[in-house]
Amino acid sequence: MKLKPCVAATSTLLVLAAALPAAAQFSRPESAVKYRKAAMTMMGNHMGRLGGMAKGSVAFDANVAAANADLIATLSKLPYAAFVEGTAGTDKGSAKANIWTERAKFDEAARLFQNEASRLAAAARSGNVDQFKSAFGNTSKACDSCHDSFQNQ
Amino acid sequence: MKLKPCVAATSTLLVLAAALPAAAQFSRPESAVKYRKAAMTMMGNHMGRLGGMAKGSVAFDANVAAANADLIATLSKLPYAAFVEGTAGTDKGSAKANIWTERAKFDEAARLFQNEASRLAAAARSGNVDQFKSAFGNTSKACDSCHDSFQNQ
Numbered sequence: 001m002k003l004k005p006c007v008a009a010t011s012t013l014l015v016l017a018a019a020l021p022a023a024a025q026f027s028r029p030e031s032a033v034k035y036r037k038a039a040m041t042m043m044g045n046h047m048g049r050l051g052g053m054a055k056g057s058v059a060f061d062a063n064v065a066a067a068n069a070d071l072i073a074t075l076s077k078l079p080y081a082a083f084v085e086g087t088a089g090t091d092k093g094s095a096k097a098n099i100w101t102e103r104a105k106f107d108e109a110a111r112l113f114q115n116e117a118s119r120l121a122a123a124a125r126s127g128n129v130d131q132f133k134s135a136f137g138n139t140s141k142a143c144d145s146c147h148d149s150f151q152n153q
Numbered sequence: 154m155k156l157k158p159c160v161a162a163t164s165t166l167l168v169l170a171a172a173l174p175a176a177a178q179f180s181r182p183e184s185a186v187k188y189r190k191a192a193m194t195m196m197g198n199h200m201g202r203l204g205g206m207a208k209g210s211v212a213f214d215a216n217v218a219a220a221n222a223d224l225i226a227t228l229s230k231l232p233y234a235a236f237v238e239g240t241a242g243t244d245k246g247s248a249k250a251n252i253w254t255e256r257a258k259f260d261e262a263a264r265l266f267q268n269e270a271s272r273l274a275a276a277a278r279s280g281n282v283d284q285f286k287s288a289f290g291n292t293s294k295a296c297d298s299c300h301d302s303f304q305n306q
Contacts, residue, residue, distance in 0.1 A: 015220045025202060035198050038191035042231070045188050049178060067168040074227060078195070 029087045033095075036082035043075045047140065050124075054136035065124035065132055069117070072139075076117040080110045094152045106150055113142040182240045186248075189235035196228045200293065203277075207289035218277035218285055222270070225292075229270040233263045247305045259303055266295040 026032040046068045052058030053065055083106070088097035099106045116139040123135035147153075179185035199221045205211030206218055236259070241250040252259045269292040276288035300306075 015216045025198075027201075031198070034194055038194040041187055041191040042195070045178075045184070048180075063168045071227070071231075074224070078224075 025081055026084065029084060032082040032084045033087050033089075036079040036095075039075050039079040039082075043072050043143075046072050046075075047143070050120075050136055053129075054133050060129040060132065062124060062127040062132075066121060069121035069124040073114075073117040073121045076114045080107070090152060092152055096150050096152055099150050106146075109142070109146040109149065113139070113146060116142040178234055179237065182237060185235040185237045186240050186242075189232040189248075192228050192232040192235070196225050196296075199225050199228075200296070203273075203289055206282075207286050213282040213285065215277060215280040215285075219274060222274035222277040226267075226270040226274045229267045233260070243305060245305055249303050249305055252303050259299075262295070262299040262302065266292070266299060269295040 026035065049068050050065060050072075053060045083095060083099055085100055088095050088099065116135070120132075120135040120139045123131040126132070179188065202221050203218060203225075206213045236248060236252055238253055241248050241252065269288070273285075273288040273292045276284040279285070
C-alpha cells in the first residue's frame with residue numbers, strides 16, 4: 001500500500017458538504033437513500049470496532065482507535081445531504097417523516113453527532129483510555145438519540 | 154459545522170488496514186458483505202459526482218473535485234478486508250468465487266485502484282483540468298477492470 005497525502009482535511013470536507021444542493025448530488029431519491037444507508041452502515045461497523053476497547057474486552061490501542069474514529073468523523077459529514085424530501089419510509093431502520101417537519105431539530109442532532117465524533121477522534125489520539133471511553137459513550141448516545149427521534153424502530 | 158483536525162492521515166489508515174485480521178473485523182459473513190457493498194456504493198456515488206467534471210458537462214472546480222477524490226482515496230482502502238472467504242455470490246453485482254482462487258490477482262487489482270484513486274486526488278488538487286480528466290479516466294478503468302474480472306455482471 002503506497003503512502004498518500006493526508007486526505008479529507010477540514011477545508012475539503014467543508015467544500016464537499018457545501019458545494020452542491022443536496023438533491024443535485026443524487027440522480028434519484030433511491031440513490032440518496034442507498035447512499036445514506038451506506039454511510040450509516042460504515043459508521044456502525046467502525047463504532048462496533050471501537051466498542052470492544054470502550055467496554056474493556058479488547059486492549060485499548062490508541063492508533064487503532066484513532067484510525068477508526070477519524071474515519072467515523074469523516075463519514076459523519078456525509079449522510080445528511082442525502083436526507084432529501086420525499087424519502088421517508090415506514091420499515092424498521094428507515095427515515096421518519098418528522099426529519100422534514102422538524103428539520104432544525106434533525107440538523108442539530110446531526111451537528112451534535114458530528115461534534116462528538118470529532119471529540120472521539122481527539123480522545124482516541126490522546127492515548128488516555130478514560131477520555132476515550134467517555135467520548136465513545138457520548139458518541140454512542142448521539143447516535144442513539146438521533147435514531148430514537150428520527151428513525152423507524 | 155465545526156472545524157476539526159485533519160483526519161484519515163496515511164499513518165492511521167495504514168493502521169486501520171493492518172490492525173486486525175479481516176475476519177475479526179466482521180461479526181458475520183453477511184456483515185462483511187454489507188460493509189464492502191456500502192464502501193462501493195459510496196465510492197460509486199463520489200465517482201459519479203466527478204463524472205460531470207471529467208466529461209466537461211459540469212465546470213471543473215479543483216476544490217470540489219479534490220474533496221470528492223480525497224474521499225474516494227480514503228474509502229478505497231476499506232472494502233478489501235471485507236472480502237472474507239465464503240462470501241461469493243451469483244447475483245448481479247455480487248463477488249465472484251475467483252476472488253479467492255486468484256487472490257493475488259485480486260489484491261493487485263485493488264492496489265491498482267487505490268493507487269489511481271490517490272493520483273486522482275493529487276490531479277484534482279493540482280487544478281489542471283487535463284490532468285484531472287486523465288486521472289479520472291484511469292481510476293474509472295481500474296474500477297471497471299476489477300469489476301469485469303471479479304464481479305458477477
